[in-house]
Amino acid sequence: MSRSTRATLALEKAGIAFTVHSYEYDPDADSIGLQAASALGEPPGRVLKTLMVLANGRPVGAIVPSDREVSMKKLAAAVGAKAAQMxxxxxxxxxxxxxxxxxxxxxxxxxxxxxxxxxxxxHRLVYMNGGQRGLQVRLSPGDAAAVLKAIVAPIAA
Structure with a gap:
């Protein structure tokens, strides 16, 4: 497994401090995020999952703790859309x-x-996918929000 991906390169280019963590990816897991948290020995609230959503037909990334779901209504409101779907x-x-x-x-x-x-x-530090199955990056959620220019909002159901 490569520890250098487009994700890690983007973080390096942005000057964001992070560490790389690999784990045994289970393609048959009921929840990829929960399986990652378990494999890393971390609480699910610190291991975030990235979901791809359409809000009014426009692509949006939604990042939530691995033990939570996205409220499509809250997500749509956060981006000024009427509706959202996976x-x-x-x-x-x-x-x-x-x-x-x-x-x-x-x-x-x-x-x-x-x-x-x-x-x-x-959280002081969270885990987010590093751009490859079985690869996570650990970083400050504030740094992640800054580099992504993310909207920080209550979107979990």
Whole structure:
């Protein structure tokens, strides 16, 4: 497994401090985020998942703790849209440039608006996908929000 991905390169280019952590990815896990938290020995609230969503038909990244779901109503409101829905996996892969299970908000093929669940900001450090299945980056949620120009809002259900 490469520890250098488009995501890690984007973080390095932005001057963001982070560490890289790999784990045994289980493609059959019921929840990829919860499986990552378990494999890393971390509480699920500190391991964030990146979801690809369409809000009024526009791509948006939603980042929430791995043990929470996204409220599509709250997400839509956060970006000024009337409605939101999950992207189909093939579209999420095409749009992000990453494979499902390895979608990172950093270094995506084309930048997109990102909404970060406000509870994530309460932690000193969080884990986010590093752009490859089985690879996480640990960083300050404030740094992540800054580099992503994220909207920080209550979007978890």
């Amino acid at each position: 992207m189909k996996p093939a579209e999420a892969e095409r749009r992000s440039g990453y494979r499902v299970g390895g979608i990172s908000p950093f270094g995506q093929a084309r930048p997109l608006p990102v909404v970060l669940e406000e509870q994530a900001i309460e």
